Each structure stands twice: as structure tokens, then as C-alpha cells.
Amino acid sequence: MVQLPETPTQHSVPTSTDVARLAGVSRATVSYVLNDAGTVRISEPTRRRVRAAAEELGYVPHAAARSLRAGHSRTVLMPAPSFPAGPLYSRFIDDLQRALGRLDYTVVQHGTAGPYGERAARAWAELRPVAVLVPGPGLGPQGVRILKRSGVRAVVTFGPEVVEGAHALLMDHACVGHCAARHLYDRGRRAIGVVLPEDPALEVFSLPRLDGVRRALHGTDATVTELPLAHDEGAAARLAARWDLLGLDAVFAYNDEYAMLLSRALKDTGVGIPRHTAVIGADDLMLGRLLRPRLSTVHIELPAGRDLATLVDRAVRDPRAAPERRTVLGARVVPREST
Amino acid sequence: MVQLPETPTQHSVPTSTDVARLAGVSRATVSYVLNDAGTVRISEPTRRRVRAAAEELGYVPHAAARSLRAGHSRTVLMPAPSFPAGPLYSRFIDDLQRALGRLDYTVVQHGTAGPYGERAARAWAELRPVAVLVPGPGLGPQGVRILKRSGVRAVVTFGPEVVEGAHALLMDHACVGHCAARHLYDRGRRAIGVVLPEDPALEVFSLPRLDGVRRALHGTDATVTELPLAHDEGAAARLAARWDLLGLDAVFAYNDEYAMLLSRALKDTGVGIPRHTAVIGADDLMLGRLLRPRLSTVHIELPAGRDLATLVDRAVRDPRAAPERRTVLGARVVPREST
Incomplete structure (x- = not known):
């Protein structure tokens, strides 16, 4: 056991010793009262005296002391x-x-x-x-x-x-990509793009989702094309400008926000949704329902x-x-x- | 000072005493070494021995002990x-x-x-x-x-x-409402609605923003109309359905998300933006730039x-x-x- 003072005392911080002195009880009693140790019997007047002294001095027990009384931390x-x-x-x-x-x-x-x-x-x-x-x-x-x-x-x-x-x-976010890909396949789409946000912090979600798409389409006649995309209009416009060359008829756009970004750029380029390219997002944001056509999405349940x-x-x-x-x-x- | 054991020990958790025993040094030395107390001179071989013992036992110092050495907690x-x-x-x-x-x-x-x-x-x-x-x-x-x-x-x-x-x-979010209202006023708008989200957790922002609108328009010929709005399409459609009765020519929609929600409903009702009603949001979300007409907004800088x-x-x-x-x-x- 290491002996720890209650707290650093560069300015005068009240300790349980101060409370004990003011209340005229032992330090152990102060600790029992303020940490609600139900197992020790202490009279109500003593409890009141200790609490009043603590309040007067502005003393607050240390969480570690409370943990000790409880048997473990909370x-x-x-x-x-x-x-x-x-x-x-x-x-x-x-x-x-x-x-x-x-x-x-x-x-x-x-x-x-x-x-x-x-x-x-x-x-x-x-x-x-x-x-x-x-x-x-x-x-x-x-x-x-x-x-x-x-x-x-x-x-x-x-x-x-x-x-x-x-x-x-x-x-495992693979299931998100998996059900998006199954849906696009069931709608007759065969050349499926998958948006991968360029933000590396999102790879923890985007790579499993891509993996789910691949697994859903494995052994079918469908193809998967990766579409890296930065989170801005210019990047979306550049991707849309070469849409015809990609030969895609559907895209799983990572989530609803990227789906909205890409849909806008596709519309501005004259690509028909869903006639030419089907678009599906994920997250089921309220904003996706505001798009025209209304955005299909993957609802995720935590x-x-x-x-x-x-x-x-x-x-x-x-x-x-x-x-x-x-x-x-x-x-x-x-x-x-x-x- | 209250004496605290290092940690509750319902199962066998190594203490600094165990480390001291294994390394053949005092408990104080263990504390000095593991808490990087630069002021105490301890030889490199001793430091290595203490660290090896701590690693072998899986001992980690208690943050409170570290605070003590540093003079205060971090x-x-x-x-x-x-x-x-x-x-x-x-x-x-x-x-x-x-x-x-x-x-x-x-x-x-x-x-x-x-x-x-x-x-x-x-x-x-x-x-x-x-x-x-x-x-x-x-x-x-x-x-x-x-x-x-x-x-x-x-x-x-x-x-x-x-x-x-x-x-x-x-x-103070009043400045957000203040500059939105000034902008609408400068564009010749005089009957200004202010969206108030019904989520009470947002009042900490929405009420100061409303207050900023009122202050900006105080003493002018403009009017302010409060527009409570829930975060869903149905509520927005109901608000849009009685738009003509409200007689507004502009709306500060709390933020970009509510602005997108309300814009959709106004468009679906045939209200021209900005011809009939000007709409401004706040937050400068990327998604607002995707709207047609592109959404005016208040850029907030933290x-x-x-x-x-x-x-x-x-x-x-x-x-x-x-x-x-x-x-x-x-x-x-x-x-x-x-x-």
C-alpha cells in the first residue's frame, strides 16, 4: 500500500482530517459517513455533524476512497x-x-x-x-x-x-454492404460501384462494407468497381463527369450523405436516377427522404x-x-x- | 491524510509492494521510477530493474500517485x-x-x-x-x-x-440570429419567420438565436413570427400547408438541416424560394450547397x-x-x- 494524500495541496484544500477535527470525530468516521458505508453503524446526529462540517469546509471525498468502501470502483x-x-x-x-x-x-x-x-x-x-x-x-x-x-x-x-x-x-459493417448489394442485384443491376470515402478515419466502416458487397456478389455475374470520393462537391462533379466511361448501372454510396453528394453531381451531369443508375445510401437519415427521387437506404440498428x-x-x-x-x-x- | 490501498483487491492485483519486492528496492523507489519523477536521482540499472518487475507483474501506477509526484493532477x-x-x-x-x-x-x-x-x-x-x-x-x-x-x-x-x-x-448564439436577420432585412424582407426546433435540448441554441433576430430587427418595420417545428417531414408539410396564412416573406430556419426540411415542404407546396419566401439556415453544411436553389447560411466559427x-x-x-x-x-x- 502506498500512502496518498487526498489531493495536491498547493493551495489550501480541505482534507478529511480537517472535517474530522471540526466535527470532533475520527477520520475513519468521516470516511464512513461521507462514503455511505452502510455496514458501519453511526448515529444520525454524528452523521449530521460530519456532513455539516464537510459542507462548511467545502470538503468532497475522493472517488478512490469511495471505491475502496464500495469494494470496487464504479x-x-x-x-x-x-x-x-x-x-x-x-x-x-x-x-x-x-x-x-x-x-x-x-x-x-x-x-x-x-x-x-x-x-x-x-x-x-x-x-x-x-x-x-x-x-x-x-x-x-x-x-x-x-x-x-x-x-x-x-x-x-x-x-x-x-x-x-x-x-x-x-x-461488423459487412452486413450493411451485403444487404445493399443484394438489393441492387435483385433489382437487376449488374455493374455496381461502391463509394469509398477518402477520409482514412472512415475505413473502419467503409472497408467492411465493401467486403460485404463483394461477398454478396461473389459467384454472380455482377462486377464491383471501387469509387474513392472526397467529401466535397468538386470531387463528386469530377466523378460524375467520367460516369459514362465507368459503365455502371448502380452505386452503393457508403452512406446517405455521400449518396446525396453523388446524386446531386449525377443529376447535374444528366445521369437519370434510377433509370440509368440506381443509388443507395446507408444510415436512413431524415434528409435522404427529402431528395427527389427519394433515397433508398440501409437502416442500421445498434x-x-x-x-x-x-x-x-x-x-x-x-x-x-x-x-x-x-x-x-x-x-x-x-x-x-x-x- | 487518508491511507488508500492502490486498488480494490477482490482478485489478486499486483501492487507497488509486489514490484518493490521483486526488484529488491523500496516502494518509494518504485514510485519515483514509474512516475518519472525527474527530481530524484536513481541509477539506470535500478530503473531498468523496476520497470522489468512492473512489466512482469503487470503493475500499472495509480493516476492519483502520478498526480502526487507531478504536484497536481493532469x-x-x-x-x-x-x-x-x-x-x-x-x-x-x-x-x-x-x-x-x-x-x-x-x-x-x-x-x-x-x-x-x-x-x-x-x-x-x-x-x-x-x-x-x-x-x-x-x-x-x-x-x-x-x-x-x-x-x-x-x-x-x-x-x-x-x-x-x-x-x-x-x-452567445444571439449573433447567429442577429446576422441572419440583418441579411434578410437588407434583402428587403419584412415578415420574418424563425424556426424553433421542438426538441427542448436545442433551446440552449434556438432561444438565443431568436433573441438575436429580435434585437437585429428592433425598431425597424419588420415583424418576427415564431415557427415551432418537429424534426420530421409530416410536421414540415403541415407548416408549409398554412404558409399563405402566415404571410411571411422570409424564414431563418434555425440551421441548415431544418432549412432543408422546410425548403422541401415549401417546394412541394409550390412556394417559390427565394421569389416568394427567402430561406436561410446556419452551420454551412456541405449538404446545403447541394440544394437548388443553393442554401444561404450562417457560417459559425468556433x-x-x-x-x-x-x-x-x-x-x-x-x-x-x-x-x-x-x-x-x-x-x-x-x-x-x-x-
């Missing part, structure tokens, strides 16, 4: 994702945070973006979370071991792959925050249980007018 | 915003996190959404951050006092108002992450300095075809 750490968080993902995280909050966990999002090497795992371990939820790929088995050795009771990954020792919520929070809680309570693996990403086509 | 806490984070805000936060990371701060986003009462301030204080950055309004002077008394060296608010004792980065990180660092170094107040939100109209 902090769930989530590193910041290395991809730009879209509205779908943001809503999922909000939902998860609220659900964990109701189970009395405190969620902290840690500012390290991926890739998550062993160095990152050590930085997280220093904060002594009870669970770590890792978005996207990159944390290897060694990272999981570092976390577990430091006392983390549950490591849960959200990504395309299973990492040894961690619970895995499998979010799991409910409450279900995930329950999984985290179960894993924390039983850290020796075998890792769970669950496929949590659902995808279905919403056909509209553009395909 | 954790900057940001509560989660109570409003849905749009792409502009998300980019700003990413940028700020990276900039603080380069100054060797660790940013943690805390999962409490506002309103931020004293209870929230106490929960943050328990994590002993060196600085707290609060998005949006709600933290009162008492919250600031709680944080400062617990050892937080800098409290910085990002919102429309100044809070006593805290540095304020003033982000401060650079690096500048803010520098302010935070300066405030941490000199916690007794007078609070800084800076207006950090810039707004200018980008006129296109819809006004």
Missing part, C-alpha cells in the same frame, strides 16, 4: 472513438451512458483516440476503472491483459473482431443502451465468466425511389 | 453536453482534446448531462481533476466554489453567460482547440488570476441563392 471508461461520431453512434453512446448511470456507474470518455496500443491500455488502467468499453478495432490481447492485471473487471470491445479475453459486441449496460454490469459482477460474443449490428434495406 | 474533466452534439461541436471537442493532449493533459468526458447542479459539481470534484470545462449553461457560482474548494485549479464555462469565479468562453488549450493551461498554472472572459463565437452570412 467508473466505466470509454476511449474516444478514432472515427468521427455520426448521429447514429452519438445517440447510441448517449443511450448507453444513461443506462449505465441508472445502474450507478459513472461513465468517463477518455481522450485517447485509436489505434489503441499497450500504451493506451496502461493510461486507462491508471484511472482504475471497473470496466473498459473499447469502440473500434486495435486493442490486442496484450492490451486486455494489461487492463485485467490492473484490476479492470470487464473489457468489452465494440468492433468487427473478437479480442482474446474480452467480451465482444460484434459490429443495440439498446439498456441491454449493453446490463451486459457490462453482469460482466463486472462475474469477472471470471467466459467472454460473451454477440452480434449487435442489424441492417435492412429501406427501398425508396432511387433504386 | 486530468481535465468535461461533462457531457446536454444538447445533441452536431458535427461542428464534435470537431471542436476533438480538436480541443488533441491540443490538451499535446500539453500533457488527459481529457475525460464525464457522463453527467446537464443541468449541472451542485450535485454534479460534487461528483466531478470526487475525480480530482485539475480543470473542469463546462459546456452550456447551468453551473452556478456555488458549483464553481465546490470545485475550487476541492482543488480544481481552473473552471472554464462555454456558454452564453458569465459565471462568477469561472473563466468564460462566451458562446475557436481553435489550440487557443483554448493554452487558456486552460495558463489558468491551471495561475489559479489565482482574475477570470478571463472571451467571446469566442464568430458568425457571418454566406449568401447563396435561397435569399
Whole structure:
């Protein structure tokens, strides 16, 4: 055991010793009262005196002390994702945070973006979370071991792959591309373009989606053409200008935003949608329904925050249980007018 | 001082005592080596032995111990915003996190959404951050006092108002509405509608924007009409259906997304844009440029992450300095075809 002062004291910060002195009780009593240790019997007048002293001095207990009383910390750490968080993902995280909050966990999002090497795992371990939820790929088995050795009771990954020792919520975006490609094929399209955003941070989604397209069309008479595209009008116009040379009759445009970008450029070039080229996006944004023709899309379903929070809680309570693996990403086509 | 064990030990987690025993050195030496305390001279072979022992055991120092050696913690806490984070805000936060990371701060986003009462301030204080950055309004002077008394060296608010004792980065969205209204007025429009999203979480932006419109038009011959609008096509169609009764010749549509929603409904009803009604959004989204007519918008400028990180660092170094107040939100109209 290392002895830690409560907090750095470059200016005068009240300590539990100050509270104990003012309330006329022991430091242990201060700790019991302020950390709500139900197991120790302390009279109500004493509790009131301690709370009043803490309030007068502006003393707040240290989270680590509270963890000690509870038997473990209640902090769930989530590193910041290395991809730009879209509205779908943001809503999922909000939902998860609220659900964990109701189970009395405190969620902290840690500012390290991926890739998550062993160095990152050590930085997280220093904060002594009870669970770590890792978005996207990159944390290897060694990272999981570092976390577990430091006392983390549950490591849960959200990504395309299973990492040894961690619970895995499998979010394989291949299914998004797969069902988009099946839909285009079923509509009789055979020369299928796939938009790949040039932003490298999106490859974690775009490459699995491309892979899903390839798998859906494998062994058929359809062809797949990769279409790298930057997120601006000029790039879309340049792609549209050589559309005839590409000989495509359909495009899976990565998501609705890229689909809107490309549709505008195709329309401006005189390419008929869907007569000449069918266009499908993904994410089912409200804005896609505003396009004319209305944009077909892949609706993506993320799991409910409450279900995930329950999984985290179960894993924390039983850290020796075998890792769970669950496929949590659902995808279905919403056909509209553009395909 | 309260004595804290390193971590709860329900399963066998290595402690610095274990590292000291394996390396054959004192616990203090382990702490000096693993927390990079430059002031203490320890030989390179001893350092290597300690590091090897820590690695073998899987020991990671506790962040609180590291804070102690550094003289203060390096954790900057940001509560989660109570409003849905749009792409502009998300980019700003990413940028700020990276900039603080380069100054060797660790940013943690805390999962409490506002309103931020004293209870929230106490929960943050328990994590002993060196600085707290609060998005949006709600933290009162008492919250600031709680944080400062617990050892937080800098409290910085990002919102429309100044809070006593805290540095304020003033982000008053009134200027967004103000310049939109001036633009519409300059184009000869006099009956001006203002879209108010029905999502209450957006009021923190929509009400100041409305206020800015009112101030810009105060004392002129123009009128202001509030237009509550839900984020769906049906609501927009219903609003468009009674457009003639409203007698408006211009609308500031809150942001580009609502502007696209309303423009679609107006077009479907046969209302000419901008001939009959001028439409302006805000946020300068790429998608707005894809509309025909191209959407006029208000470009909003948030401060650079690096500048803010520098302010935070300066405030941490000199916690007794007078609070800084800076207006950090810039707004200018980008006129296109819809006004």
C-alpha cells in the first residue's frame, strides 16, 4: 500500500482530517459517513455533524476512497472513438451512458483516440476503472491483459473482431454492404460501384462494407468497381463527369450523405436516377427522404443502451465468466425511389 | 491524510509492494521510477530493474500517485453536453482534446448531462481533476466554489453567460440570429419567420438565436413570427400547408438541416424560394450547397482547440488570476441563392 494524500495541496484544500477535527470525530468516521458505508453503524446526529462540517469546509471525498468502501470502483471508461461520431453512434453512446448511470456507474470518455496500443491500455488502467468499453478495432490481447492485471473487471470491445479475453459486441459493417448489394442485384443491376470515402478515419466502416458487397456478389455475374470520393462537391462533379466511361448501372454510396453528394453531381451531369443508375445510401437519415427521387437506404440498428449496460454490469459482477460474443449490428434495406 | 490501498483487491492485483519486492528496492523507489519523477536521482540499472518487475507483474501506477509526484493532477474533466452534439461541436471537442493532449493533459468526458447542479459539481470534484470545462449553461457560482474548494485549479464555462469565479468562453448564439436577420432585412424582407426546433435540448441554441433576430430587427418595420417545428417531414408539410396564412416573406430556419426540411415542404407546396419566401439556415453544411436553389447560411466559427488549450493551461498554472472572459463565437452570412 502506498500512502496518498487526498489531493495536491498547493493551495489550501480541505482534507478529511480537517472535517474530522471540526466535527470532533475520527477520520475513519468521516470516511464512513461521507462514503455511505452502510455496514458501519453511526448515529444520525454524528452523521449530521460530519456532513455539516464537510459542507462548511467545502470538503468532497475522493472517488478512490469511495471505491475502496464500495469494494470496487464504479467508473466505466470509454476511449474516444478514432472515427468521427455520426448521429447514429452519438445517440447510441448517449443511450448507453444513461443506462449505465441508472445502474450507478459513472461513465468517463477518455481522450485517447485509436489505434489503441499497450500504451493506451496502461493510461486507462491508471484511472482504475471497473470496466473498459473499447469502440473500434486495435486493442490486442496484450492490451486486455494489461487492463485485467490492473484490476479492470470487464473489457468489452465494440468492433468487427473478437479480442482474446474480452467480451465482444460484434459490429461488423459487412452486413450493411451485403444487404445493399443484394438489393441492387435483385433489382437487376449488374455493374455496381461502391463509394469509398477518402477520409482514412472512415475505413473502419467503409472497408467492411465493401467486403460485404463483394461477398454478396461473389459467384454472380455482377462486377464491383471501387469509387474513392472526397467529401466535397468538386470531387463528386469530377466523378460524375467520367460516369459514362465507368459503365455502371448502380452505386452503393457508403452512406446517405455521400449518396446525396453523388446524386446531386449525377443529376447535374444528366445521369437519370434510377433509370440509368440506381443509388443507395446507408444510415436512413431524415434528409435522404427529402431528395427527389427519394433515397433508398440501409437502416442500421445498434443495440439498446439498456441491454449493453446490463451486459457490462453482469460482466463486472462475474469477472471470471467466459467472454460473451454477440452480434449487435442489424441492417435492412429501406427501398425508396432511387433504386 | 487518508491511507488508500492502490486498488480494490477482490482478485489478486499486483501492487507497488509486489514490484518493490521483486526488484529488491523500496516502494518509494518504485514510485519515483514509474512516475518519472525527474527530481530524484536513481541509477539506470535500478530503473531498468523496476520497470522489468512492473512489466512482469503487470503493475500499472495509480493516476492519483502520478498526480502526487507531478504536484497536481493532469486530468481535465468535461461533462457531457446536454444538447445533441452536431458535427461542428464534435470537431471542436476533438480538436480541443488533441491540443490538451499535446500539453500533457488527459481529457475525460464525464457522463453527467446537464443541468449541472451542485450535485454534479460534487461528483466531478470526487475525480480530482485539475480543470473542469463546462459546456452550456447551468453551473452556478456555488458549483464553481465546490470545485475550487476541492482543488480544481481552473473552471472554464462555454456558454452564453458569465459565471462568477469561472473563466468564460462566451458562446452567445444571439449573433447567429442577429446576422441572419440583418441579411434578410437588407434583402428587403419584412415578415420574418424563425424556426424553433421542438426538441427542448436545442433551446440552449434556438432561444438565443431568436433573441438575436429580435434585437437585429428592433425598431425597424419588420415583424418576427415564431415557427415551432418537429424534426420530421409530416410536421414540415403541415407548416408549409398554412404558409399563405402566415404571410411571411422570409424564414431563418434555425440551421441548415431544418432549412432543408422546410425548403422541401415549401417546394412541394409550390412556394417559390427565394421569389416568394427567402430561406436561410446556419452551420454551412456541405449538404446545403447541394440544394437548388443553393442554401444561404450562417457560417459559425468556433475557436481553435489550440487557443483554448493554452487558456486552460495558463489558468491551471495561475489559479489565482482574475477570470478571463472571451467571446469566442464568430458568425457571418454566406449568401447563396435561397435569399
